[in-house]
Structures are given as structure tokens and as C-alpha cells.
Amino acid sequence: MKSFRTWNIGRIRQNLIQMLAMGRTFVLLMGLSIVFFILLGIGGLAEQSLNTSPVSSMKGLAASLSSRFFVDMVGMEIPHLDKGKKEASTFSGQHMTNFVFQLLTNVNPSDPKSLLAREVPGLAANNAVLLRNGSGNKDADAPQDYHPDSSKQIEIPNEATTPPESSDPPSTSEDHGTRPITDKVVMIYHSHPQESYNPLLGTLGDNPSTAAFDKNVGIVGTKVSKELEKKGLGALHTLADYASSVQGYNYNFSYKYSKATVKAAMTQNKDLKYFIDIHRDSAHYKKTTNVINGVSYAKLFFIIGYANPNWRKNEAFATAIHERIEKKYPGISRGIWGKTSAQGNGEYNQSFSPNSVLIEVGGIDNTQEELDRTSKILADTIAEVYWSQQKANKVDTSPKKESKNKKIAPKDTVPAEEAVPGT
Structure with a gap:
């Protein structure tokens, strides 16, 4: 007997229609995706050329990811990379929940003020934007500003100890001690010269009214300027006290x-x-201090004022310092942050030079010993950046060949404008 195969024309037609519908949907989605990415690229180019603020930049998002994130990501494919790791994975439930929540809402779960700032007018006027995070700031905490209350009196604690000379860290850059000191090329100053460290207030001496300023943030500037001169850089340090002058x-x-x-x-x-x-x-103290090999250091913040239209150049300068410190002393830098405004000056005086930056050294509880160690690291690194820039910008001073048509003066003749009386 012959077998006959029956065809269900209706079902075949129905399946064909479904396949065509799926194909049409796939083509439509593919086309929309292409248009989306084209518009995204155009938007990125427009942002680079028109927007001088890093607030909406993807760089801010990328900076909020710690280096540990990328290590953990690669470690998912290379198991041995995570071997011996003591830290919790950045892909843990807590880390991912905090990151996604902050990405979607712009509210930091670990900073309740970020929620209030969205509702209270003016509270977010000076919010800091993360440009480049540091290994010393795992929670991406922003700098904390302080506005003094003149009605409150500062109580002087017990006398603090003076650090031994051996507490200084080893030099982090080439020693230029044999090089003659340059003219004044670096200026150290303090827009808030009366910011103080509690442990230092106990070393005021017999006359606190005249010695107080010497024990404020100016003591860090003094240390940095002295260390810069040891590296061959002439430094001008001003201790102008605006509150009293x-x-x-x-x-x-x-x-x-x-x-x-x-x-x-x-x-x-x-x-x-x-x-x-x-x-x-x-x-x-807990947020502003890090211990490396049993030695404690004050942490650093780098602040960029992006009311300055050329803020990217200042950020590049801060990044050069930040990356060198990250490499040699990981855990000291708390990252580079941008701010929209400051008291009467949203650029933080950084439009004077691309090599300008505001640096916060330590916090209210750091000791002089910790401040001195970090000040030396900071000075060494600034000197390293300076000398590397000088090397890159060095002009070829070799003698050039004279033109064939140009008359050459005799060797023993000195041009009149270069003649020196008495020679």
C-alpha cells in the first residue's frame, strides 16, 4: 500500500505568518537599535564640544567604578586572579544595589544628605561631582565643607606629641638636591587659612592668640613648600590670614x-x-586616614572648579599627581572631584594656570605626624610632575647652521648689542 502524506495548509500558512511577523519585529528592533546608537554617538560628540561641565559626562559614571570592579570582572573569567583576595567582591549584593540605586536616582544610600538635596532648594548648589575615584575612598564619599560659627569657642585639647624625623616616608621622585633651586615657580596658599586640626591645637604654646594660625592648615603648606625646595623647586608660601587682616x-x-x-x-x-x-x-579620622605597612597617613582630596571653562586642563594636572600617588601609595588619594560653585568663585582661582588645583590634606582629627608624611609625599609628587613636564617641554638648544647667504661675523668679534663694558 502506498502511504500518503497529508499537508495542513492552514497550519503551514499560520506558521509562515508568525515567522514573517517575528522577522519584521526583529528588523524593526535592529533598526531602532542602530538609530539609538547613532543618536548616542552624536550626543556624545555634542557633549564634548558644547558642555564644559562634567556633571552629565559618562566620565563621572566611569570614575565612580573602582579599579576593583574591573579586576573582579576579569576575575570572573580568570579564577586565579581572585585568589587570596580579602575584600568583598564589587559584584556583591550590597555593592551592586548601592551602585544601581545611585545610578538611577542620583541618591547615595550612604549619604542621607543626597536625598534632602533633591528637595531643599540651594542644598545641592555646591554638590561635588566625582571625576576620578581613588583607592582611599571605597564608598565614593564627597568632600565635606565646613562653615565656621564665630559664636562657638574652640577648646584646646591636651598637648600632642611631635613626630620624630624618621617618620617621613622615603622619597617618591628623583632627588634634585644637587640642582640649584629654581626661581619661585610654585605658590602654596590657603583660601581658608584658619582651618585647623584638633591634635595640633594642643601645641599652641604660651600665647594661643598669636600662635594659633601657625598651627592651622598653614603648617601643611609650610611642610610642602620646604620639601619642594629640597627637590629644587622654588616655592612661595603665603600665610595671609584674611579673617584678621x-x-x-x-x-x-x-x-x-x-x-x-x-x-x-x-x-x-x-x-x-x-x-x-x-x-x-x-x-x-576614620575617613581621612589610611594605614600602609603599619604607618598612618592623612588622605588627600583633589578639587576642580569647573566654573573655569578650561577645567579639563586643571583636571589633567590633578590626575598626573593623583595617578602617581595611587601607584606608589595606594589608599592615600580619595579621588578628584569637581564642584559647581564656591564662596564667590566657582573656579577656585584655577583659571590663572592649568597647573592649579585645590588639595584637601587630611581631616579635623589627623595628627602632625600623619600630615607631615602625606605632605612629603605630595611635595615629592608635585616635583616629579614638574620635572617631567620640564623634560617634555625642553626646547632643542643646539646651534643651528647659518644660512649660506648670511654674513658670518669673525670669531673674535662681539656684536655691539651683546658687548659688555669692561670685557
Whole structure:
């Protein structure tokens, strides 16, 4: 008997229609995806050319990811990479939940103020934006600003101990001690010169009214400037105290006062090209201190004022310092942050030079010993960046061949304009 195969024409037609519908949907989705990525690319190019603020930049998002994130990601394919790791994975439930929540809502779960800032007008006016995170800031905590209350009196604690000379870390850059010190090329100043460290307030001596300023953040500037000169860099350190010298002093005009100081210094010192405004963070000891090989160090914040249209150049300068410190002393840098405004000056005086940056050294509880160690590292690194830039910018001074048509003066003849009387 012959077997006959029956065909269900209706079912075949139905399946064919379904396949065509799926194909049409697939083509439509593919086309929409292509258009989406084209628009995304155009938007990125437009952002690079039109927007000078890093707030909406993907760089801010990438910076919020720690280096550990990428190590863990590669470790998913290379198991031995994670061997011996003591830290919790960045793909843990807590880390991923916090990251996704902050990405979607712009609210940091570990910082309740970020929630209030969305609802209270003016509270988010000076929010810091993360540009490049540091290994010393795993929770991506922003710098904490402090506005002094003149009605409160500071209590002086018991006397703090003075660190031994051996507490200094080893040099982090080539020693230029044999090189003659340059003219004043680096300026160290303080827009908030009365920011203090609690442990240092106990070393004021017999006359606190005259010695208080010497034990404020200025002591860090003094250490940095001295270490810079050991590396061959002439440093100008100003201890201008605006609260006691400016009539009608207003804390909100701090950066206007320091701007006048910087302009005056530039007028008197034509070689000044590097400007470091040293501050102190208002966070407590746990967040502002790191222990490396049993030795404690004050941590650092780098602040960029992006009301300055050329803020990217200042960020590049800060990055050069940050990356060198990250490599040699991981855990000291708390990253590079951008701010939208400051007291009367949203650029933090950084438009004077691309080699300008505001650096916060330690917090209110750091000791002089910890500050000195970090100050030396900071000075060594700034010197390293300076000398590397000088090497890169060095002009070829070799004698050039004279033109054939140009008359050459006799060897024993000195041009009149170069002649020196008495020679």
C-alpha cells in the first residue's frame, strides 16, 4: 500500500505568518537599535564640544567604578586572579544595589544628605561631582565643607606629641638636591587659612592668640613648600590670614580674598606657574586616614572648579599627581572631584594656570605626624610632575647652521648689542 502524506495548509500558512511577523519585529528592533546608537554617538560628540561641565559626562559614571570592579570582572573569567583576595567582591549584593540605586536616582544610600538635596532648594548648589575615584575612598564619599560659627569657642585639647624625623616616608621622585633651586615657580596658599586640626591645637604654646594660625592648615603648606625646595623647586608660601587682616571680613568671600593674593604674587614673581590651594576636609579620622605597612597617613582630596571653562586642563594636572600617588601609595588619594560653585568663585582661582588645583590634606582629627608624611609625599609628587613636564617641554638648544647667504661675523668679534663694558 502506498502511504500518503497529508499537508495542513492552514497550519503551514499560520506558521509562515508568525515567522514573517517575528522577522519584521526583529528588523524593526535592529533598526531602532542602530538609530539609538547613532543618536548616542552624536550626543556624545555634542557633549564634548558644547558642555564644559562634567556633571552629565559618562566620565563621572566611569570614575565612580573602582579599579576593583574591573579586576573582579576579569576575575570572573580568570579564577586565579581572585585568589587570596580579602575584600568583598564589587559584584556583591550590597555593592551592586548601592551602585544601581545611585545610578538611577542620583541618591547615595550612604549619604542621607543626597536625598534632602533633591528637595531643599540651594542644598545641592555646591554638590561635588566625582571625576576620578581613588583607592582611599571605597564608598565614593564627597568632600565635606565646613562653615565656621564665630559664636562657638574652640577648646584646646591636651598637648600632642611631635613626630620624630624618621617618620617621613622615603622619597617618591628623583632627588634634585644637587640642582640649584629654581626661581619661585610654585605658590602654596590657603583660601581658608584658619582651618585647623584638633591634635595640633594642643601645641599652641604660651600665647594661643598669636600662635594659633601657625598651627592651622598653614603648617601643611609650610611642610610642602620646604620639601619642594629640597627637590629644587622654588616655592612661595603665603600665610595671609584674611579673617584678621580684611576689614569687614566675610567667610563667603574667601576665594575673592585669596584671588587678590594670587594676582599680587604673580605680579611680583613672573615665574609662578603652579598654584596649590591647600585645605583640610571636615570629615573625621576614620575617613581621612589610611594605614600602609603599619604607618598612618592623612588622605588627600583633589578639587576642580569647573566654573573655569578650561577645567579639563586643571583636571589633567590633578590626575598626573593623583595617578602617581595611587601607584606608589595606594589608599592615600580619595579621588578628584569637581564642584559647581564656591564662596564667590566657582573656579577656585584655577583659571590663572592649568597647573592649579585645590588639595584637601587630611581631616579635623589627623595628627602632625600623619600630615607631615602625606605632605612629603605630595611635595615629592608635585616635583616629579614638574620635572617631567620640564623634560617634555625642553626646547632643542643646539646651534643651528647659518644660512649660506648670511654674513658670518669673525670669531673674535662681539656684536655691539651683546658687548659688555669692561670685557
